[in-house]
Amino acid sequence: MPSARYGILLSRINDHVLSWGQAVAGGNDPYARELARQAREREKARKAAEAAAKRKAREEKLAYEAARAQEAVDRTSVAEHDAEQLAKLLRSSVLDGQPLTFDRLRQEFVPSPFIPPKGRIKAAPLPRWEEYEPEPPRGLLGALGFGRRGHDAEVESARKRFDRALRDHARDEKKRAEKLEEARAQHKERNEEEAARVEQWNTALEERRNAYRDRDVETVEWFVNQVLAASVYPHGFPKANQVSFQADTGDLLVEIDLPLEDVVPAARAYRHVKTRDEITPIPRPEKERKELYASVLAQTALRTVHELFNSDTEGVVQSIALNGHVATIDRATGRDVHPCLITLQADRAEFSQLVLTQVDPRACLKRLRSLISPNPYELEPVRPLVTFDLSKFRLMDSLDVVAGLDSRPVLMDLKPTEFEHLIRQLFEAIGLDSVNTQPSKDEGVDAVAMNTDPVMKGLCIIQAKRTKNVVPFETVSALAGVVEHKRAAKGILVTTSWFGRASEAFANEHGRLELLDGANLVHLFKEHMNLDVIPGPVPPKKRPR
Incomplete structure (x- = not known):
């Protein structure tokens, strides 16, 4: 102003x-x-x-x-x-993508060139006598011999300095050569280690290739995971997946996580409003968003099957069943859900006849054996055509324990295997598909069950403890580890006794563990099997607090 x-x-x-x-x-x-x-x-x-x-x-x-x-x-x-990337997910993979094969997994050793450390490349120049030699006396006095004694003393002193410089140079040069040779040896050792690592990788890879040709389940599932991990998608696509291979039939089951609806850009364009100095989005019409999202899901399913068949140059996989899920939160309950939006089955011969660069993805899925969510934008689930058949567990024949029980059996009087089978029958009565595992290598698993509900479906790990003492906290913690290792949806620990407060708090915090004590068993057997049981000598109502 x-x-x-x-x-x-x-x-x-x-x-x-x-x-x-x-x-x-x-x-x-x-x-x-x-x-x-x-x-x-x-x-x-x-x-x-x-x-x-x-x-x-x-x-x-x-x-x-x-x-x-x-x-x-x-x-x-x-x-x-x-938006263009999303619209061309399938086409770009078919035209531009190179299948991941065992040959492409091989590594090639390329020795790195030796680059000498700075200051170690060239030797320092040798000292020259001319740089130390004093000038002789000049003029008439020099010609007459005056000053020769002083000059001789200077020459002697210069000679000593020169000799010392030669010794220092020799010492420094020796040290430089040693350092250079040490660096060269270290570089050679690193190259040799890298060459050995590459050779070890390629040798192990060749062993895997042979095992793959022999339909080794673990190797086939490892390679399928490599193929899925190598597939590059736009930002916002999850990479979680599960695979299961049946060696006798060549059937492969793949479950993948699909992107949520927010992967489709909400804005079609942007404009600058001068009057407000704002950049405002021009919304993408709702119909266009829904159609593009449905297309993305269909393309992802077809692309996954295409890449797996294309990478299987040995012809090990004969058919692929794929279930596409989304990991999200149920807006009505606030709980984590994993609904299946697309499920399909495709034989190699049938799928090879498709010209994927020219198909309409959703129409192509309808031609195959598939189910597609009628409203994927609202996460409306479908029932998977194929689910994991629990082949990763060693299963044993079921036993009908209920038929041999007295009117009010005491659970503690049962044999361990009888108690485990009784628990299996209980969960089958509740509505789960349940089987028992072999006791020799069950990794802490007494039974496995499948919840076939299309929204909350998943693998359940069941462990039964027939004991009259409190279940140790370590048992609950170990079950949590098995649940994570088996990628199970839930772990259920059943006992005839009770759990401590630390175990109950741990299960609540974990979120995927459920603890059923003796009192719960009495109620469940009565409700689902009309069976009166006695948990054991310690009544649940008198359990210590």
């Missing part, structure tokens, strides 16, 4: 001076004419400065608006590129 008032005051002074100068300009006063000229120059300069400032402000405003408009264009280009 003070500068503005000063400018106004200066302008008024210039106007007064100019008026006064014009009034006297008609006279012959040189001083008055000079004042008038100076006033005119100042006024001219002031107006020129104001015009330049306005011009600069206009240019800056235009440049800013152009930058903001370009920002809107750039954001529109990103949205268009993202």
